[in-house]
Amino acid sequence: MPLMHVRFRRFTSLNTTIRLREGQIYVGLSDLLEGAPEAVHRAIAHILLAKLYRKPISAAHNLRYKRFASSAAVTRQTELIRHARGSKRYLGPEGRFYNLEEVFDSLNMRFFGGLLGRPELTWSEHMAKRSLGHYDAAHNTIVVSRVFDRPSSPRYAIEYLLYHEMLHxxxxxxxxxxxxxxxxxxxxxxxxxxxxxxxxxxxxRRL
Ligand SMILES: [Zn+2]
Known part of the structure; x- marks a missing residue:
């Protein structure tokens, strides 16, 4: 068996690479895969080795990987990372009408005695209506949908959304x-x- 070098790297998607160089195998995996279940790591290893040696890929491994890659949590996280790393349109906490850091700090004082450490806060890039807010523990970031950043959106709605994520x-x-x-x-x-x-x-609900 050749010597293998496996590294997690900061890719902006679920990239994987495999190369054979001077008798040694170099594998690069997106760090988004670092927390994946062991069965998924096995499936990826199988798929990469099969590709490298031009052998058929087992349907079960292929399905396992595809299921993982298309799961809601993973797609959401890849999207978030792509935005944070890959695009200059990362919006940050300062919206047009509301500043998330200011809202966070006031909630922190009112409900948490100012004790919560402030994570990264950002408005979502898109007017997402399916995911209004979420806390991404792996990247310590709270994302709030930009649909809330407008004058018709009452402050208590944003406060509630952030408050929920702060409870997380x-x-x-x-x-x-x-x-x-x-x-x-x-x-x-x-x-x-x-x-x-x-x-x-x-x-x-009206949204
Ligand atoms: Zn929740």
């Missing part, structure tokens, strides 16, 4: 057996304390 900072994902528990009962109890919860939810 405070309550990391717990494992209950094999299940990930994202919104624990403590999380939900604390979310219910948001004063304009009902108005915010109604506004979001």
């Amino acid at each position: 900072l405070k309550h990391p994902v717990k494992m209950r057996g094999l299940r990930r528990c994202v919104h624990s009962s403590e999380f939900k109890a604390e979310e219910a304390r948001f004063p304009q919860l009902a108005e915010a939810m109604a506004f979001i």
